[in-house]
Amino acid sequence: MKRTLVLAAALAAVLPFSAAAHKAWLLPSQTVVAGNDPWITVDGAVSNDLFYFNHVPLRLESLVVTAPDGSQVQPQNAATGKFRSVFDIELKQAGTYRIASVNEGLFATYELNGERKRWRGSAASFGELPKNAQKLQVSESVGRVETFVTNGAPNATALKPTNKGIELVAVGHPNDLFAGEEATFRVLVDGTPTAGLEFEIVRGATRYRNAQDEIKVTSNAQGEIRVKWPEAGMYWLETGSEDAKTTVKQAGKRRLSYVATLEVLPQ
């Protein structure tokens, strides 16, 4: 019984994109900003409802904030509470900021002296696993949870793909989305446009309606998705896949996940 539970928990942990998983997200206070010395604040959480903090906070250890000139800036006043994490960003530069939580890691289960064990770490720390580990099973994951904020005129320097894991590149701009208009995004896996990735897109404020009203799209042969925004709001977009391009040879497969929070403005 206990073993089943542990196994279930282990499975849940390595399946970040499975339908049963909770939704991870970053929620900026606003995405279109102007004025002298503007600031924004961002919430990060993992929950079922969008965008309500009622499950666990999003951990901030792997936060990467890229400024409009491509440099990295430090978030300020970061704090993690019971249900959410929060941090502020001073938008010193004009242009587009990319705010992302990037997770790359390895997960292993093994048996040692007949006892079942779990391990979590990176490719660099993989060597710390005991040599006599039996029934070793390793999986690798690359995940990205991100959002975009523009101060003044948008630019694309921070949006340049890192070519690692799944990334979404707007044909146009991720802070230029309006209700009733169609937006096109290119889906990249390690920098290559990829067909067949399934996206789930859900507008926030799910608490106040009876259906998820999710939009489902799949990337086409050109590796593109097109979304016509039905109405204004903050949207959560997610996709995931898996492949065999692992960095550690013991890992059987690599799981990829991607989440973006996008604001759609009214006409």
Added chain:
Amino acid sequence: MRVTLTIALSGLLATSPAYATTLDINVEVPKLNVAEYHRPYVAVWLEGADQKVAANLSVWYQQTSNSEGHGTKWLPDLRQWWRKSGRTLEVPVDGVTGPTRPVGTHALSFNDRAPALKQLAPGSYTLVVEAVREVGGRELLKVPFTWPAKAAQSGSAQGTTELGKVTLAIKP
């Protein structure tokens, strides 16, 4: 002597509009029965058939800072204007931007020698007026016209919330 000069000058002034097409716009800021009133931010611009901004005519916003920040902080609330022009514009713009205006009808007058209209290529255009008010709403009105005007044109649009009547009169 002085009298003659004045007459001569006024004669000059009187003759010049005969060669110029004038574009007269009236924008009404309505009187609203609300507990907390702030003058609206208003943008007045011309859009080409491609829906891109062809000319910024007038933008009214708070020119100063207060405890909440500088007035430019809320310019993105003029959403369409911000998207199409404001965000790439360095404000203030001489002859375009100015302070917010009180309730009433405001007359704006331009002629084809005004910097905004001098460059205007012949074609179909739309006069767009967008207004947004702190703790209030947002409204956008459009009046189509053709440029250059061969005959006199006029048009109007009636706002319901943040704007009153917007009229456009073009005299060649």
